[in-house]
Amino acid sequence: MAMLEQALAAGIVSEEVPLGPMTTYKAGGNARWFAELGHGTQLQELVGSGLPADLEVLVIGRGSNMVVSDSGFPGLAIKLTGEFADVSVGEGHVRAGSAAPLPRLARQVVEACQTGLEFFVGVPGSVGGAIRQNAGCFGVETADVLIEATVIDLRTGHVSTRAAEDLGLGYRQSNVGAADLVVDAVFQLERGDVEDARSRMKEITRWRKEHQPGGTLNAGSVFKNPEGAAAGEIIDRLGLKGMSVGGVSVSTKHANFFVATQDATATQVAELVAAVKAAVLEATGTKLETEIQFVGFDDEH
Ligand SMILES: Cc1cc2nc3c(=O)[nH]c(=O)nc-3n(C[C@H](O)[C@H](O)[C@H](O)COP(=O)(O)OP(=O)(O)OC[C@H]3O[C@@H](n4cnc5c(N)ncnc54)[C@H](O)[C@@H]3O)c2cc1C
Numbered sequence: 001m002a003m004l005e006q007a008l009a010a011g012i013v014s015e016e017v018p019l020g021p022m023t024t025y026k027a028g029g030n031a032r033w034f035a036e037l038g039h040g041t042q043l044q045e046l047v048g049s050g051l052p053a054d055l056e057v058l059v060i061g062r063g064s065n066m067v068v069s070d071s072g073f074p075g076l077a078i079k080l081t082g083e084f085a086d087v088s089v090g091e092g093h094v095r096a097g098s099a100a101p102l103p104r105l106a107r108q109v110v111e112a113c114q115t116g117l118e119f120f121v122g123v124p125g126s127v128g129g130a131i132r133q134n135a136g137c138f139g140v141e142t143a144d145v146l147i148e149a150t151v152i153d154l155r156t157g158h159v160s161t162r163a164a165e166d167l168g169l170g171y172r173q174s175n176v177g178a179a180d181l182v183v184d185a186v187f188q189l190e191r192g193d194v195e196d197a198r199s200r201m202k203e204i205t206r207w208r209k210e211h212q213p214g215g216t217l218n219a220g221s222v223f224k225n226p227e228g229a230a231a232g233e234i235i236d237r238l239g240l241k242g243m244s245v246g247g248v249s250v251s252t253k254h255a256n257f258f259v260a261t262q263d264a265t266a267t268q269v270a271e272l273v274a275a276v277k278a279a280v281l282e283a284t285g286t287k288l289e290t291e292i293q294f295v296g297f298d299d300e301h
Pocket of ligand 1: 059066099123124126130131132134136137176219221293
C-alpha cells in the first residue's frame with residue numbers, strides 16, 4: 001500500500017513489531033505494521049487523510065484487556081505515547097490524553113485536591129481503553145465520570161468531540177469501534193474530601209491485593225458478569241479453579257482471572273477460555289461472554 005510505504009520511508013511506521021511485550025499477558029505475535037506516535041503532528045501525518053479501508057487497524061492502549069494471537073496481527077497497530085499521556089487538571093474537570101495510565105490519573109487528580117476518579121487507581125489500563133471498555137469497579141464506571149472524548153475516525157481522518165451520552169457506554173462496552181481512535185477525554189471532578197479520597201484509593205489497592213492475583217500475568221476479568229451473577233463465582237462453584245491449559249490456569253485466588261506463566265502462549269489462553277466457557281454452558285446453561293479482547297484470532301471468543 002502506497003500510504004504505508006511512505007509512512008515506512010518517513011520512519012513513522014515499522015514492520016513486524018512484537019505486540020506481546022505491550023500487553024499484560026506478554027504473549028502473542030507481531031503486528032505486520034506498527035506505529036508509536038507521541039505527537040499530534042505524527043498522528044496527523046499518519047491518519048489525517050484516513051487509512052485505506054482494506055487495512056486492518058488496531059489501537060493498543062496498555063494491553064491490559066487484550067490477548068494477541070500467536071500468529072500476530074496482520075494490519076497496522078497504533079500506540080499513542082508521549083504528549084498523548086498528558087493530564088491537565090482544571091477546576092471541576094480534568095483533560096487526559098488517551099495514553100494516560102488510569103492509576104496515575106487517579107492520583108494526579110487527588111494531588112490537585114479534587115476527587116471523583118479514585119476507582120481508576122486499581123485499573124491498569126489507559127484512558128482510551130477505559131472509554132472503549134467503559135471500565136469500572138466498586139460501583140463506578142467510566143460513563144459516570146466522563147464528559148466527552150475526542151475521537152478520530154481512522155478511515156476518514158475526521159476528528160469529532162463526542163459527548164459521553166453519544167458513546168454508547170454500557171456494561172464493559174461502547175460504540176468506539178476498531179477504526180475509532182480516542183485521542184483524549186474530559187472527566188468530571190468533585191471538590192470532595194481529599195483525605196477520604198486517599199483512604200479510598202488505599203482501600204481499593206488493599207482489596208485488590210487480597211482478592212486478585214496481583215503480580216501475575218493476566219488481563220483482568222476474562223468474562224463479563226452475566227445478569228445478576230458473578231462469572232468468577234460460577235466458575236468457582238464448578239470447581240474449575242486451578243484448571244489449566246499449558247502455562248495458563250484459572251487463578252486459585254479469583255476464578256475470573258486466568259493467569260499465565262512467562263512462556264505461556266496466547267493459544268493456551270484462548271483454549272482455556274473456550275474450555276471454561278464450554279464447561280459453564282454445559283453445567284449451567286449460561287453462555288459467558290468474554291470481556292477481554294481477542295486480537296488476530298480466526299475463531300470468535
Ligand atoms: C490486574 C487487572 C485488573 C483489572 N481490573 C479491572 C477493573 O476493575 N475494571 C475494569 O473495567 N477493567 C479492569 N481490568 C481490565 C483493563 O485494565 C481495562 O479494561 C482497561 O480499561 C483497558 O485499558 P487498556 O489501555 O489496557 O486497553 P487495551 O487492553 O490496550 O485495549 C482494550 C480495548 O480498548 C481499545 N483501545 C485502547 N486504547 C484505545 C484508544 N486510545 N482509542 C480507541 N480504542 C482503544 C483496544 O483497541 C481494545 O479493543 C483489569 C486488568 C488487569 C490486568
